[in-house]
Amino acid sequence: MDSVHPDLLRFLKEHQKEAIKFLFDRVIGKNGTVTARSGAILAHCMGLGKSFAIITFLHAVLSNDVTSKKISRVLIVCPKNVIAHWEKEIKNWIDCPGRRLADNIQISCISSTSKDTRFYDVRQWSETTDKKQILIIGYEMFGNLIKSGGEMKNFLQNPGADLAVFDEAHRLKNDESIGYQLISKIRTYRKIFLTGTPFQNDVMEYYNIVHLISPKLFVSKDRFRKDFSLPIDKGRSKDACPGDVKKMQVLCKVLYKKTKDIIHRKGVKVLTDEIGIEKEEVTFMVRPSKLQKKLVEAYLNRINPETGKAPPKNAVKDHPVVSRILTHPSLFYEYEKTNPNKTIQWMNATTQIDTQNESSIELSNKLMLLIQIIKYSEKVGDKILVFSQYVLTLNFIEATLKRVSEEWKNQSKNGWGWSRGKDYLRIDGGVDSYSRHAYQDIFNKSSNPRCRLLLISTKAGSLGTNMIGANRVVIFDACWNPTHDIQSLYRVYRLGQTKPVFIYRLVTSGTVEEIVYNRQIAKEATGHRVIDEADIDRHFTREELKHLYRFKYVPEDEPPIIKGNFNDSLTAIVAVVSHDSFFDEFNEDEVSEDEVSKFEEIYDNKK
Incomplete structure (x- = not known):
């Protein structure tokens, strides 16, 4: 040095x-x-x-x-x-x-x-x-x-x-x-x-x-694929036999040894030991509103009026549509007004929204819970990041804050409402690199407690930003690719953070959102290719694809499970699930040096 x-x-x-x-x-x-x-x-x-x-x-x-x-x-x-x-x-x-x-x-x-x-x-x-x-x-x-x-x-x-x-x-x-x-x-x-x-x-x-x-x-x-990639993938599958799992462990150790002079590795344990602060992650399983339930069921069971048949199922196209409904019904209606396709024809009087009440947050339990989390963060003096993968969702959250701004100001002990640039900032794909860092400096200033919320587009803002001024993160909708969501939490859980970190995931229970979330946390998530949006259908079996189109509604009389400080949203929450984004790192003790040396000898003799 x-x-x-x-x-x-x-x-x-x-x-x-x-x-x-x-x-x-x-x-x-x-x-x-x-x-x-x-x-x-x-x-x-x-x-x-x-x-x-x-x-x-x-x-x-x-x-x-x-x-x-x-x-x-x-x-x-x-x-x-x-x-x-x-x-x-x-x-x-x-x-x-x-x-x-x-x-x-x-x-x-x-x-x-x-x-x-x-x-x-x-x-x-x-x-x-x-x-x-x-x-x-x-x-x-x-x-x-x-x-x-x-x-x-x-x-x-x-x-x-x-x-x-x-x-x-x-x-x-x-x-x-x-x-x-x-x-x-x-x-x-x-x-x-x-x-x-x-x-x-x-x-x-x-x-x-x-x-x-x-x-x-x-x-x-080709040799690498045959000797390493295929057997490692086989050993990681959920139905792998013990022999395949052992071979996978040996091969991972072999790869580690062969590349140790090229790759300098430091995992999440170094980070957790270094910063020494608490991190709590919870997932709120949220009940859809009655109107959302009707809209989702109607959409999933829709019939094309021209053919009299159900349209082909396409998870890539259908997931964003359902997500709009689950954010807020008015988002879906607004989208359909300007969309040239004819899905509007399958809606009937039971799924129509009262135009006088079309922006009410009570039509979306996720939105109600988000507002509760923001209120609580403000109450305890914490700043918060809210991530969504959809610009339309960010637009609606922003519009909601503006609608409640005057009431919020009257109820706030500081007299703060929701004025963009003063009370909150926003980073999406339309914000250039230099503006992002200007926002970062403004937001991270401890001397500026009023700027307490940052709305962020998941893909545009989950990299290259240090937002340790915040210690609370809301992931409003789960991505197919779990990497994006994990990168989001690292905006606050990093060197320099001094406060306990709280991560909240909002998932609508019984819907495609729960399927995507479960896919993220399944054990095979660390053993299979990260799903790219364009390849979603290819990475699900036919039976798994069927589950994407099933809707399971949890009745309101079923008792909720809740912890925390969000009592106003009790009836909206089906369950609260503990979550940990930090997967266990490979344990070198799982395989012996003799096992590793034996495979290395076989591999070297093949050269």
Whole structure:
């Protein structure tokens, strides 16, 4: 750690120090000899401060007289919505008042600037010799500039950077994607891939990332699939026999050993031990309102008036429609008014809404419970994040807050209502990277207790934001891909958090929402491919698909189960279920070294 500046060293945690030493040995060379020309994967659990570890490492490399002679141009490729995060974090740590450590380091960002400006910035990064250069660019822009050919391709790909960092590297899991192909062809030898604890859902994704760094580690992709991927998947299935489970455990340990010199792993236990705060996750199983019940039943049993038959079942298309109903009936009606299809024809008088009462929150128990949670958070002085995967849902929640604002203001001890920009903020796909971080700064200020709610689009805002000003999170609707929901809770459960964290999932009981939620928490969730929205039907059996279209209503006279401080919503809650997003990590003690060595010998003899 001799190359690390003391002003940065004092902030490093032990796992970050380990990571920096690992990167020096693997990417630079032992004892700073600059003899290594290889890559590494930093696979640290979300919230452990990978960005700071990388910034400290890059500063050490670019500031050292020996290493900087061979490494002076650094490229950081990341999702476009975290470009501002990287720029801000780098400047916060090495170029801020009281810590001016970047006198000879120039930081540039390529975003949606003009073509001429982009060319100038990239050329300056590539050709400037009097200063060390860090260029930050989004994945899409990086690919587009390389595909444009000419000098731009040479700058970025051939010869490219002296050292390249790829953030959110799980984006590169598909070796047939254009992005993967472009990155596999860059001439940069020193590559660092950053990800949360990776590839536990698809072993072939594991192979693809490792192949970018060490293409000769495994014999071939087909051999890897046969020797590792297929038997591991077989051992993870819910009906696996004990022999298959044991083989899976041995193979996981073999993979761990074969890649330990490439991948630096730190799991969730390090995070929980480091921050030392309580995390409580609960799922509220919510009863649908009577109108929601009628609408869902009518939709699931609808008949096409032109054919006289039920339309083909399509989970991808039907799930968002049902979700609109379960958010609030008026959302569905509003959608149908502007939708060209004819599903409106299956509705009858029993499912019509009273136009004078169409926005009442009493038509949605989930919405009523959400308001109760927000009220309680305000009462105890906690800030809260609310995630939804649908922009329409965020719109409706926002509209609801505005409708109740005056009444809320009169009842609030602080006289606060719901004014956007003062009482709450919103992050969705329409908010650029720099605005996100401006919102983050506003929201996280402890001196600004009035700004106490942040509405977030799950996919747009579950990455690259640090929202430790909040300690409560509501996941309003579960995603098919559980990774998105887990990433959401890491916005508050991370290094720097000082208050107990509370996570609330709202699931409408007896509906497709409960099916999706159960799918998330089933044991096989860690052993099967994460479901992409486009592949939903392919990942369910016919019998499982039938369950997606069944509706089980829990009568109101059935006693609710409740704990907490949401007494006003007792009749709306069917059950409260404890939840833990942190799956157990692989236990190395489950297999012996003899078992591992035996398989390694068999595998090596096949080469």
